[in-house]
Amino acid sequence: MTRTAFERQLAEIQEDMLVLAGMVESAIERGIQALRNRDAELAREIIADDIKINRKRYETEEKCLELIATQQPLAGDLRTIVAVLYIIVDLERMGDHAEGIAKIALILADEPPLKPYIDIPRMAQIATRMLMGSLEAFKHRDADRARAICNEDDEVDALYDQVYRELVTYMLQDPKTIERATHLTWVAHNLERIADRVTNVCERVVYLVEGKIEELNVSKY
Numbered sequence: 594m595t596r597t598a599f600e601r602q603l604a605e606i607q608e609d610m611l612v613l614a615g616m617v618e619s620a621i622e623r624g625i626q627a628l629r630n631r632d633a634e635l636a637r638e639i640i641a642d643d644i645k646i647n648r649k650r651y652e653t654e655e656k657c658l659e660l661i662a663t664q665q666p667l668a669g670d671l672r673t674i675v676a677v678l679y680i681i682v683d684l685e686r687m688g689d690h691a692e693g694i695a696k697i698a699l700i701l702a703d704e705p706p707l708k709p710y711i712d713i714p715r716m717a718q719i720a721t722r723m724l725m726g727s728l729e730a731f732k733h734r735d736a737d738r739a740r741a742i743c744n745e746d747d748e749v750d751a752l753y754d755q756v757y758r759e760l761v762t763y764m765l766q767d768p769k770t771i772e773r774a775t776h777l778t779w780v781a782h783n784l785e786r787i788a789d790r791v792t793n794v795c796e797r798v799v800y801l802v803e804g805k806i807e808e809l810n811v812s813k814y
Contacts (some may be wrong), residue, residue: 603673606660607731609653609708610677613684614728618647619719620691621787625649625717627698627778629710636702639695646688650681672804676797679733683790687724689792690783697776707763707773716752716784720791727794730802736750739798745808749788756781 620639627636638801657678660666666674723745730739760774760781799807 599660599666599670602656602660603666603670606653606656606674606677608737609649609656610684611728611732613646613653613681614647614724616642617684617691618724619689620646620688621642621694621721621724622715624691624694624698625710625714626697628701629714631698631702631706633699633702636695636699640692640699643688643692646685650675650685650688650783653681654678671803676731676801679797680794683793687787687790690787693783694780697780701773701776704728704773707770708759710757711754712756713780713784716749716756716781716788717751719752720784720788723749723788723791724794725790725809727798730795730798734802736799736802739795740801740809743795746788746792749785753781753785 620642623635623639626632627639657674661674723742726742727739730742757778760778764775783812795810796807799809
């Protein structure tokens, strides 16, 4: 393979990773939309679409492994491929969390809303902003931006604590709310885990740029 052909394939796996990230971002946003609007049909679509996210991850993984096996890349090229391999695993896991939110939206679709949804959508907004920012940091090889994005995880954690405390209060005051409140706690937990996985992506950006593994903003959960 010529250098030009190799670089084309290297660019292709990075583009596939960005496409996968876009699919995950959409799944998260639509999951929250299904929850807020009690839209069972949309929730079912998100659940069904998870297989597309899985398929894209495995297709990209196969391309990465083939490139390593056939071209034996070195130095920066190898770091790029390894970073993509790790990032697509986290992206696929984020897709699983989005599917989990959709499943809860489906369960709650026929139930009366427990409360206005304010903090949970805010968590989703921050998490998706972090996700797309981490991929921009990857594209521009910006380790400083990756580190800064990790700090936003603290805001997601604080919102999770707030949601958890509020839902526990509902459960203590009225046992009839326990099931709905528990499901909403799971939604918040899924969003908190998505933000944690974005931190993993940022760690891979730092590895790509600086060639070292650095644990960033360790979550307390």
